[in-house]
Amino acid sequence: MEFLLITLLNGVTYGLLLFMLSSGLTLIFSMMGILNFAHASFYMLGAYLAFQVGARLGFWPALLVAPLLVGALGAAVERLGVRKAHRFGHVAELLFTFGLSFLVEELVQLVWGKAAVDYRVPPSLDGAAFTLFRTSFPLYKGFMMAVSLAMLLGLYLAITRTRVGLVIRASLTRPEMVQALGHDVPRVFTLVFGSGAALAALAGVIAGNAYVTEPGMAAAMGPIVFVVVVVGGLGSLGGAFLASLLIGVLQTFMVASDFSVVDLARRLGLGVPDAPALARLSLTQLAPIMPYLLMVAVLIFRPRGLMGARET
Amino acid sequence: MLEVNDLHAFYGKSHVLHGVHLSVGAGEIVALLGRNGVGRSTTVKAVMGQVTATGSVRFQGREILGLKAHQIARRGLGWVPEDRAIFQDLTVRQNLELGLKGKRESARWGMKDVFALFPQLEQRADTPAGVLSGGEQQMLTLCRTLMGDPQLVMIDEPTEGLAPKIVEQVGAFLGEIARRGVAVLLVEQKLDIALDISRRLYVMGHGRIVFQGTPQELRGNDAVRKEWLEV
Ligand SMILES: Nc1ncnc2c1ncn2[C@@H]1O[C@H](COP(=O)(O)OP(=O)(O)O)[C@@H](O)[C@H]1O
Numbered sequence A: 001m002e003f004l005l006i007t008l009l010n011g012v013t014y015g016l017l018l019f020m021l022s023s024g025l026t027l028i029f030s031m032m033g034i035l036n037f038a039h040a041s042f043y044m045l046g047a048y049l050a051f052q053v054g055a056r057l058g059f060w061p062a063l064l065v066a067p068l069l070v071g072a073l074g075a076a077v078e079r080l081g082v083r084k085a086h087r088f089g090h091v092a093e094l095l096f097t098f099g100l101s102f103l104v105e106e107l108v109q110l111v112w113g114k115a116a117v118d119y120r121v122p123p124s125l126d127g128a129a130f131t132l133f134r135t136s137f138p139l140y141k142g143f144m145m146a147v148s149l150a151m152l153l154g155l156y157l158a159i160t161r162t163r164v165g166l167v168i169r170a171s172l173t174r175p176e177m178v179q180a181l182g183h184d185v186p187r188v189f190t191l192v193f194g195s196g197a198a199l200a201a202l203a204g205v206i207a208g209n210a211y212v213t214e215p216g217m218a219a220a221m222g223p224i225v226f227v228v229v230v231v232g233g234l235g236s237l238g239g240a241f242l243a244s245l246l247i248g249v250l251q252t253f254m255v256a257s258d259f260s261v262v263d264l265a266r267r268l269g270l271g272v273p274d275a276p277a278l279a280r281l282s283l284t285q286l287a288p289i290m291p292y293l294l295m296v297a298v299l300i301f302r303p304r305g306l307m308g309a310r311e312t
Numbered sequence B: 001m002l003e004v005n006d007l008h009a010f011y012g013k014s015h016v017l018h019g020v021h022l023s024v025g026a027g028e029i030v031a032l033l034g035r036n037g038v039g040r041s042t043t044v045k046a047v048m049g050q051v052t053a054t055g056s057v058r059f060q061g062r063e064i065l066g067l068k069a070h071q072i073a074r075r076g077l078g079w080v081p082e083d084r085a086i087f088q089d090l091t092v093r094q095n096l097e098l099g100l101k102g103k104r105e106s107a108r109w110g111m112k113d114v115f116a117l118f119p120q121l122e123q124r125a126d127t128p129a130g131v132l133s134g135g136e137q138q139m140l141t142l143c144r145t146l147m148g149d150p151q152l153v154m155i156d157e158p159t160e161g162l163a164p165k166i167v168e169q170v171g172a173f174l175g176e177i178a179r180r181g182v183a184v185l186l187v188e189q190k191l192d193i194a195l196d197i198s199r200r201l202y203v204m205g206h207g208r209i210v211f212q213g214t215p216q217e218l219r220g221n222d223a224v225r226k227e228w229l230e231v
């Protein structure tokens, strides 16, 4: 029981983190039609900058400063890069963001080296939040959850209650009409791109010390975030939220479990006399490929994703 | 108020407008007629900064060709596209709010005026605009543009696909808009409504203006009607 509960909490924490990344990616995609390959790079930059800023000013200022810096960088990237590339079509845009992700990785290695940096959870947040029997839930995970939930609420209010949010929602479907009504849609694009980058960076700030901060972290996170967006339905915030939680919880359970698909089938009372090799792998071994299996399944059975409006 | 001179427009390499000239005065209703595909929509889209164009478009004495669509809108030009471009998932009220350019409503057209003229829109203020009937959507898209307090609205085929009774209602509404001092450039295919409400008319053919005159002049000109309008 306590295993279930703690694992669920861990899964939800990870899922919310995935949403912090995928929300920006899906908004950018649906407004501008750009699949931003460099999105996870902003996540990585958030972690590194928090490490750097945190070393001087401490964790709390870094929590604010790193996302703001990366957000400004994201806005500049949109203004000076993506917008220029856009004139040459979608392929140019894709190549641009693809190139940018490599550039960021190289730069990070140049500045901080190839090994992981020592970005740690601040002492004030170290330790256990509570202990259920023999399993404890770290205080820092609780903090990650609180930050994610605050961000979720903030995003929700910004989109549903503000005028900019209304303009954003209208631009999801008919940007040219929104602009013809007198709204500076290009500026809104920059704002969304910058905010998406800032959210990704915030995810990096709070996850970089819980997991590891190393040059490969963007390349590791990028594909999963893509999967989340596709499974949720390209362009759907609600879908991205569902898919984030689904994949977060599922993957955490798989990693934490110690039995195989065959065991699972036996427990459910199904006899599996000669199981294929794949089924004899433990769920833990399958965990890393689960998101991709899920994506393939979704693309086959429900191509528009869980909540997407259009075919992917 | 609006003067278009030697307007050429392009979709990629295809050259669609070949030197269009037209003008609309303050408070006037002017019709732009022609068969499908002659370039009427392209003309208003070029004025609105939605397609690449060369030539000259002056609005209230200033050149606007080359400005971005939102800058043109902020100068006081309104555009109601032929597909109406309703924000389907947003409510009727939110659609109208998006017509506002700032936070404040103008004195000429506010939410109150819209609801007074079209009580159906008030009853459905909080339902998604996608569920409205075609006629209601047409009224909504017109009102949405008026919320931004334009000096001139360009309305692209507002009566397409509407029942005759609703067409009449649209005609009356356009008259009301002009009475409040807003000039109207009406793109139409149907002659009747255009002859009824406009002060002057232009007829387009193959990306050029082929006739301009008053409703009486067009009524009297069988040749132009036969060659450029009747199907
Ligand atoms: N988006 C577009 N891309 C390429 N050609 C277009 C596009 N829109 C319209 N055209 C062409 O431009 C010409 C004029 O179209 P349009 O201005 O829509 O005519 P109208 O509104 O008078 O029916 C037509 O030949 C049409 O095929």
Ligand SMILES: [Mg+2]
Pocket: B037, B040, B041, B042, B082, B156, B157
């Ligand atoms: Mg047309």
